[in-house]
Amino acid sequence: MKTYLDCLPCLLNQALRAGRIATADERKIKRLLDEVGRMLESIPLDSTPPESANLIYQKVKEITGNIDPYKELKIESTQKALTLYPSLKRQVEESKDKLLTAIRIAIAGNVIDFGVNKTFDIDKEIDEALKKDFGICHYNAFTKCLDEVNDVLFIGDNAGESVFDRILIEQMKKPTLYAVRGMPVINDATYEDAVQAGIDKVATIISSGTSAPGTILKTCNAEFKKVYKKSKFIISKGQGNYEGLSNEKRPIFFMLKAKCHVIANDIGVDEGDIVLKKASIL
Amino acid sequence: MKTYLDCLPCLLNQALRAGRIATADERKIKRLLDEVGRMLESIPLDSTPPESANLIYQKVKEITGNIDPYKELKIESTQKALTLYPSLKRQVEESKDKLLTAIRIAIAGNVIDFGVNKTFDIDKEIDEALKKDFGICHYNAFTKCLDEVNDVLFIGDNAGESVFDRILIEQMKKPTLYAVRGMPVINDATYEDAVQAGIDKVATIISSGTSAPGTILKTCNAEFKKVYKKSKFIISKGQGNYEGLSNEKRPIFFMLKAKCHVIANDIGVDEGDIVLKKASIL
Numbered sequence: 001m002k003t004y005l006d007c008l009p010c011l012l013n014q015a016l017r018a019g020r021i022a023t024a025d026e027r028k029i030k031r032l033l034d035e036v037g038r039m040l041e042s043i044p045l046d047s048t049p050p051e052s053a054n055l056i057y058q059k060v061k062e063i064t065g066n067i068d069p070y071k072e073l074k075i076e077s078t079q080k081a082l083t084l085y086p087s088l089k090r091q092v093e094e095s096k097d098k099l100l101t102a103i104r105i106a107i108a109g110n111v112i113d114f115g116v117n118k119t120f121d122i123d124k125e126i127d128e129a130l131k132k133d134f135g136i137c138h139y140n141a142f143t144k145c146l147d148e149v150n151d152v153l154f155i156g157d158n159a160g161e162s163v164f165d166r167i168l169i170e171q172m173k174k175p176t177l178y179a180v181r182g183m184p185v186i187n188d189a190t191y192e193d194a195v196q197a198g199i200d201k202v203a204t205i206i207s208s209g210t211s212a213p214g215t216i217l218k219t220c221n222a223e224f225k226k227v228y229k230k231s232k233f234i235i236s237k238g239q240g241n242y243e244g245l246s247n248e249k250r251p252i253f254f255m256l257k258a259k260c261h262v263i264a265n266d267i268g269v270d271e272g273d274i275v276l277k278k279a280s281i282l
Numbered sequence: 283m284k285t286y287l288d289c290l291p292c293l294l295n296q297a298l299r300a301g302r303i304a305t306a307d308e309r310k311i312k313r314l315l316d317e318v319g320r321m322l323e324s325i326p327l328d329s330t331p332p333e334s335a336n337l338i339y340q341k342v343k344e345i346t347g348n349i350d351p352y353k354e355l356k357i358e359s360t361q362k363a364l365t366l367y368p369s370l371k372r373q374v375e376e377s378k379d380k381l382l383t384a385i386r387i388a389i390a391g392n393v394i395d396f397g398v399n400k401t402f403d404i405d406k407e408i409d410e411a412l413k414k415d416f417g418i419c420h421y422n423a424f425t426k427c428l429d430e431v432n433d434v435l436f437i438g439d440n441a442g443e444s445v446f447d448r449i450l451i452e453q454m455k456k457p458t459l460y461a462v463r464g465m466p467v468i469n470d471a472t473y474e475d476a477v478q479a480g481i482d483k484v485a486t487i488i489s490s491g492t493s494a495p496g497t498i499l500k501t502c503n504a505e506f507k508k509v510y511k512k513s514k515f516i517i518s519k520g521q522g523n524y525e526g527l528s529n530e531k532r533p534i535f536f537m538l539k540a541k542c543h544v545i546a547n548d549i550g551v552d553e554g555d556i557v558l559k560k561a562s563i564l
Binding site: 008012033039 | 316320
């Protein structure tokens, strides 16, 4: 997905929120906003938003000196999600279509996102995601493709959300590689976060190598790119991965909640919609 | 009111919205955002937000070549407000406290604001403003002061809103000077807008001389400053005038709807609250 003009004020807002989480020093935050303001003109609109966001969050680290501002929030998110795990498993077991319920739960987990300008109520979100209609739901294509493949590449998004992903991985019952970010950025899941979520018990965790809040292939490591190229079934969770991969000609299923109007418009759904969308080649 | 860090991304958002209203040329809007981004570092946090907004909206005019992008929207707002005038007058006449109802109506009109990042439904707003509790309501001080003075300085805010102000002016029954901006900025009322609203039939319209979307005294003309200094009863409508005058030691009553959380926090009310607040010296 390209960068829209609306993304530019959003990037400045993201810098402000991240700056406030990283430091209490208002002068540093002002300096951060000044520098991000100056950076805007070097952002080409044909780059993807996470590429630009990557530069912004590097600037947050550089100016505040805090290399992992969201660390505590990430640990808390995962702890909270783990307390929900038993009841979520029960809901899957008691449902008519267990796989679809697991998908709905994985999408509900996508609301744990500190990059987007919203607060969230995870219990309410789960309740809603279990009931509401999908904006787009390519579930038939999903089950058909899944039946035909031997393994899955699952590209994770946020810490905490990984617990919800685990439920879907358990339900798919296929050998799975679970890709995480190469280093901390916003509240995106890294290796440690995925282990805390128990992903290591159900999948093999690999690092994509990127420090961007989304899958920007040119910033990923060789191992990930190799796996990605040969994979026949890829799940891409969340907005950042969608933004990076939406134009790819690969067998990808995008799963997300459309949390901003720009992405909702790009996908062709309403803001707030839940989405299971196959890539154009499928 | 000082400029808060939150105002900086908001200024960039305002530039984007104004740019889109002024031109359909995306390259010009990108250039506008680039330039506004660069300007952020020169904005001192001890200046008031309308001072900074003034620079932004001048930049919108300069880059898009459109000196009055909101002209049509202003005319339409006033036309719409004029169709509501008879029923609003009736509501005042039928109410127990006519002056308080006229104040509520004047505040309802303050929702007609294209500078703030919200859409609005004027009929719903009127209905709400007639019923809801005030966040702050210094009505007793207002009536007491009004009884003691011979005339009123009424500092208007937006086009369309002036029709609602007219109802309050008619109800106060005091000779009134109605101040408007010196030139077009966002949808703020200028001389022509006030005349279209029929203010000339109930008050003397004067120009404050400013091109800022708020009353920044140092940018006002000598005539306005003279009137302002000797006035014993001043009504300041809306956020922009509040931002410019909130620290003034003058007999001012601020009337507004708190449409952004930064201003709501500064006043000490919740976002969305309606406010009738006396200045600190009263």
